[in-house]
Amino acid sequence: MELDDCIKGRRSVRRFEDKPVPKEVVDELLEAGVSAPSGMNAKPWRFVVIENRDVIQRLSKMTKEVLLKGQWPDNLKESFKSERDVIFYGAPLLILMCVPKKDEWRTINLLDCGLAAENIFLKAYQEGLGSCFIGFANFLNQNPKQLAEVGVPEDHELIAPMIFGYPAEKPAPKSHEIKILNWIK
Ligand SMILES: Cc1cc2nc3c(=O)[nH]c(=O)nc-3n(C[C@H](O)[C@H](O)[C@H](O)COP(=O)(O)O)c2cc1C
Known part of the structure; x- marks a missing residue:
């Protein structure tokens, strides 16, 4: 796939087929991640990979519990109360x-x-996968002990929770506004 098609075609996906992501593909994802530039070439990222659905569901429940302690619009609050995996x-x-x-x-x-x-x-x-950044799960940082249970050491912070799977929806590419403050020639 051309880079341009990749950049413009990628959308967040929130419905997935009941099909695991092969190990070789997970390796490719991680390889792509660690190929990114980093300040002072520090490569500070560390990864926890979770394929176990029970563990993912447990984290979803924990996230909702933490989120419910905060202030949210009613519709979000209701969704956090539901049994569904809205995370x-x-x-x-x-x-x-x-x-x-x-x-x-x-x-x-x-x-x-x-x-x-x-x-x-x-x-x-x-690779034909759907993905989404899940910022709500960053609230798990409020419970370092729970994160430690899945392998995030207590002296580490969760920065980017990301979900993947074969997509059961294909959101269309969007157009985006370019907001230029100034262009000096
Ligand atoms: C930092 C960050 C946090 C996000 N957190 C969530 C989230 O918690 N739940 C969710 O469904 N989508 C989340 N998203 C996805 C955004 O809603 C999505 O990227 C945005 O609406 C643009 O849509 P697109 O990714 O399809 O282009 C997050 C995206 C980013 C970059």
């Missing part, structure tokens, strides 16, 4: 991209992870 959408693969907690490097670490995440999403799209 990871029943995806068969969850990858948690984490970094060691180092306050002075946090901004750079965030940027590094964002770049790596987009590499992974584009590679996923090229």
